[in-house]
Amino acid sequence: MIAKWKREALEGIKESFAKGAKSKSIPEEKQIKTLQAKIGELVVERDFLSNAFEGLK
Numbered sequence: 001m002i003a004k005w006k007r008e009a010l011e012g013i014k015e016s017f018a019k020g021a022k023s024k025s026i027p028e029e030k031q032i033k034t035l036q037a038k039i040g041e042l043v044v045e046r047d048f049l050s051n052a053f054e055g056l057k
Helices: 002-019 026-056
Strands: none
């Protein structure tokens, strides 16, 4: 999964430089904020479950 994200990111970077810098559109910014919030939720969940699992040992 990480390899896929890396590949997509590199392709996106290449396209950005090929097309020139454009300002981000509002929907993209909204999607980025939504994804960042989801990442935050998942990090909290992972930490909680990690601590709970360590308590079972």
